[in-house]
Amino acid sequence: MQTTGVILIREIQKVIPTRRQLEGGGFPVRRPFPMSEVPDPFLLLDEMGPVDWPPNRALGAPPHPHRGFETVTYLLQGNMQHADSAGNSGDLNPGDVQWMTAGSGVIHSELPHPDFLAAGGTSHGFQIWVNLPSKDKMMAPRYQDIPKANIPVAQSEDGLTWVKVVAGACLGVSAVIDTVQPVHYLHFRMEPGAQHQQHVPENFNGLVYCFAGAFWAGTKCTQIKNGSVGLLSAGDALGLGVDESAEENAEFLLLAGEPTHEPIARWGPFVMNTQEEIMQAVEDYQNGTLVQ
Ligand code: CO
Numbered sequence: 518m519q520t521t522g523v524i525l526i527r528e529i530q531k532v533i534p535t536r537r538q539l540e541g542g543g544f545p546v547r548r549p550f551p552m553s554e555v556p557d558p559f560l561l562l563d564e565m566g567p568v569d570w571p572p573n574r575a576l577g578a579p580p581h582p583h584r585g586f587e588t589v590t591y592l593l594q595g596n597m598q599h600a601d602s603a604g605n606s607g608d609l610n611p612g613d614v615q616w617m618t619a620g621s622g623v624i625h626s627e628l629p630h631p632d633f634l635a636a637g638g639t640s641h642g643f644q645i646w647v648n649l650p651s652k653d654k655m656m657a658p659r660y661q662d663i664p665k666a667n668i669p670v671a672q673s674e675d676g677l678t679w680v681k682v683v684a685g686a687c688l689g690v691s692a693v694i695d696t697v698q699p700v701h702y703l704h705f706r707m708e709p710g711a712q713h714q715q716h717v718p719e720n721f722n723g724l725v726y727c728f729a730g731a732f733w734a735g736t737k738c739t740q741i742k743n744g745s746v747g748l749l750s751a752g753d754a755l756g757l758g759v760d761e762s763a764e765e766n767a768e769f770l771l772l773a774g775e776p777t778h779e780p781i782a783r784w785g786p787f788v789m790n791t792q793e794e795i796m797q798a799v800e801d802y803q804n805g806t807l808v809q
Contacts, residue, residue, distance in 0.1 A: 595640030612665025
């Protein structure tokens with residue numbers, strides 16, 4: 518398509534509310550999709566908490582496998598610790614991101630940090646799953662653990678729009694994370710009266726997910742409230758803003774990515790292209806060869 522000099526404005530084509538459920542042994546999450554509506558290449562979006570844990574009660578996810586996609590954990594509050602069967606381990610503190618490419622296979626745990634577990638406290642964050650194209654599904658696993666200090670932040674000239682650039686680019690600021698599938702992952706905080714036009718590459722699918730306040734998107738100023746997802750129509754630019762009369766800031770994620778356009782076969786923690794590949798993953802897990 519010839520688009521030189523023409524901006525194709527994206528709109529919100531559908532608003533989807535959140536479903537609350539328990540994950541990872543009882544961790545409360547807001548999951549805004551029926552799985553079938555998650556736009557390719559995304560597979561899952563969980564808002565973990567916010568939840569206030571009493572001492573010695575915080576839950577996490579004990580050891581479990583993954584194959585064929587990436588898990589991205591972004592912590593806002595609380596302290597987590599991850600460890601895997603290959604001997605990798607690390608802490609996740611507020612503002613940190615872990616971009617884990619499961620590739621051919623990992624078995625890992627995602628648990629509250631022992632100190633956090635003992636003391637209790639508020640835990641809040643996001644986990645998204647990003648699909649890998651078939652050519653990369655069996656790539657060697659890799660971790661990108663990015664501390665808060667290394668994740669760039671962009672700010673509008675009027676100071677009303679603040680954006681943490683986890684992946685992609687915003688307001689001339691580019692992310693430091695290397696994604697296998699081209700993906701944008703932006704955390705916006707917009708004050709009342711803020712307006713912003715965000716470039717989203719035309720070949721990307723995209724969504725916005727609001728987790729505080731409310732904002733509008735598109736030329737029709739579709740309202741997206743706390744706990745709702747807005748799916749983006751095609752185009753390359755999205756208008757965003759918060760009403761001047763709003764009583765609180767809006768916070769939301771903008772996720773966009775190049776679709777794989779491939780068939781998805783999915784079973785629990787395995788996401789492949791065919792049922793045979795899923796059966797192979799289960800077999801490899803059972804006989805101890807999922808992890809190389
Ligand atoms: Co996991």
